[in-house]
Amino acid sequence: MRRLMLILAVAGLVSGWTPAQASDEDFWAWLGPQLELADIQHDEIDRWEARYRRRHVELEIILQRGKDFLYPLAMAVRDRGMPLEIALLPIIESHLDPTAVSDQGARGLWQILPSTAEHLGLKHDWWSDESADYLLSTRAALNYLEYLHDRFGGWLLALAAYNAGEGRVWSEMRRLNRRGDAFDLWTMRLPVQTQVYVPKLLGLARVLRDPHGVDLPALTTRRSFTRISTDGPLDVAQIADLAKLSVEKVYRLNPQLLRWSLPPQGPYTVYLPIESSAAFRHALAQMSDNQRRKWYRHNVASGETLSLIAKRYNSNVNLIEALNGLKSDTIKVGQTLVISDHEWGMGRATLNAARQRGRLDFAPRPLKAGYHQVAQGESLWSIARLYGTSVDKLRSHNDLNPRSPLVPGQLLRTGTTDGRHKVFYTVRKGDALSLIAQRYKVRVRDIQAWNQLDSSLLKPGQTLELRLPANSG
Incomplete structure (x- = not known):
């Protein structure tokens, strides 16, 4: 790990997000000839290329929503002399959704796990998550991939290690070496997800290099x-x-x-x-x-109340409660409070991070009929219930095996013509789940499932996610 940190520390000093001179050259024409790993031949790569061409609508939706990131990503990769296929990894990892969070806690465009993020120097605290920062996460991911390339001696094994973990790939290399067997990506015993990871990337690269039959979004080599x-x-x-x-x-x-x-x-x-x-x-x-808003950090002392603290900082109790996520005015000795001296703009920028992120859906909506975008916390079972189908049918429609993970932002074929879209409803005084369900023609138990509600109790100001048929308001 010391070697990893030294390499990453040195790389961090010389790497950055280099702005390119603005031009109106077609991005896809610029990118295609530089995709050289796509020349590698293997049956599994052929299979993934065919799948992307067959299901091009899903790819088109992903590229459309994340098109602003593609040129900066490609330039960051090219500036390091790395294969440009690596710039396509966020399409595989997060479907180009920088707010994506996996069930394992991997975050951002590059789906960096919290433990890896810490080693890569990415910070995550109450205020911000650098794993979701375009520049910082890209710099960290490319630093890590360069380290993996140096350790394993090639890009295919580096990519496999990025997915499976370097320990898993290293152990497999040692096993094959002890047996005297030659080793490469295709002979290693790796997790199913990793076995398809690199072929999936290279199949995608082939399609983008020769996009016949695919409606790529208009995109130039100009930073936005x-x-x-x-x-x-x-x-x-x-x-x-x-x-x-x-x-x-x-x-x-x-x-x-x-x-x-x-x-x-x-x-x-x-x-x-x-x-x-x-x-x-x-x-x-x-x-x-x-x-500018003035910020303070205050450690609660014995005998203090929120009203006394608010008066000291020329603030108010409601603001302090909102800033610190307090549900009442009860505080404890030793508790740390974030305090501001005024509430300029508080009504326009929400305090709830999950609610704010949920409001910003990076996919075009409503989705085309027959598709569903996976939300945080969803499972194949809950999605199957939503569309009146079965888990087995969802797996069949999407070529998923029982070990295939779902990633927030992922698009699934539902096998139905029931296209749905999300709306966010703010609960008002007098609202009840039954009234909201009746108004939007959905079921109470579905609202509870979509919002992970344990009861039917609602509070004014609470935000509910609703998933409505595409032809509804």
């Missing part, structure tokens, strides 16, 4: 967003106002933000559309220090 320093913490609502964007747009470009503000202790950077960057920088330069 840039990273800007804010020289201090800012509310998401403030950022939106300065850049003349919606709060939702800011969150969409900054999935690393788990709250309503940049972290009080930094980093003070934000991703914004290039066309908004000049106006943002100009407006930011005009902002005085007292217009």
Whole structure:
């Protein structure tokens, strides 16, 4: 592990997200000739190429929703002299959804596990998750892949180790070496998921190199967003106002933000559309220090109450409760509170990270009839119930084996013509599950399943996810 950390530390000093000169060259024409690993021949690669061509609609949806990331990813890979197929890994890993979280806790475009993220220097705290940061997660993933390449001596084994874990691949290499057998990706005994991982990537690369029959989204070799320093913490609502964007747009470009503000202790950077960057920088330069929200950390002492603490910091009890996720005004000695001196913009940037992320659906909606996008916590059983089908039929429609994991953002064929889309409903005073179910023509037990509700009790202001037929409002 020391060797890994040394390599990654050195790589981190020299690697970055290098902006390319803007141009209007077609991205796919630029990318295709540079996909050289796609020349590798194997029956399993042929099978995955055929599958992608046969199910091109799913691929088209994924590429459409994540098209803004593809050119920056490709440039980051090319600048290191790595095979450009590696820039396609987020299509396999997360379906180009930077908010994706797997059942094992892997996060972001590159689906980096928390334990790996820690070794790679990616931070995850109450304020932000660097595994979901475009630049930082890409830099970390490429550092790790370069390390795996150096350790295993080739890109195919490096990719297998990225999926299965370097320990698993190393153990298999040692086993084959003890027997005196030659080893490569195709002769190793690896998990089923890993056995198809590299062929899946290379089959995809073949399709993108020769996309006949696939309707690729229009995309040029021009970056659509840039990273800007804010020289201090800012509310998401403030950022939106300065850049003349919606709060939702800011969150969409900054999935690393788990709250309503940049972290009080930094980093003070934000991703914004290039066309908004000049106006943002100009407006930011005009902002005085007292217009920025002031943050404090307070350790509760014996005898203190929220009202006394609020008065001390010129804040208010409701704001302190909201900032700290408190359900009442009860606090404990030694508890640490985050405090602000005013609530500018609080009504426009939600405090609940899960609710905010859920509101930002990276897939076009409604989805085309016959498709379902997997949400966090869903299983094949719950999806089968939603569409009135069976788990076996879902597996058959999607070529899934019993060990195939579901990834949030993944698109599944349902085998039905019942296309559904998500809406988010805010509970109002007097609402009941039965009334909401009747209004939207869904079942109470389905609302409970979609929102993991243990009872029928609702609170005003609570957000519910509803999945409605495509032809409904």
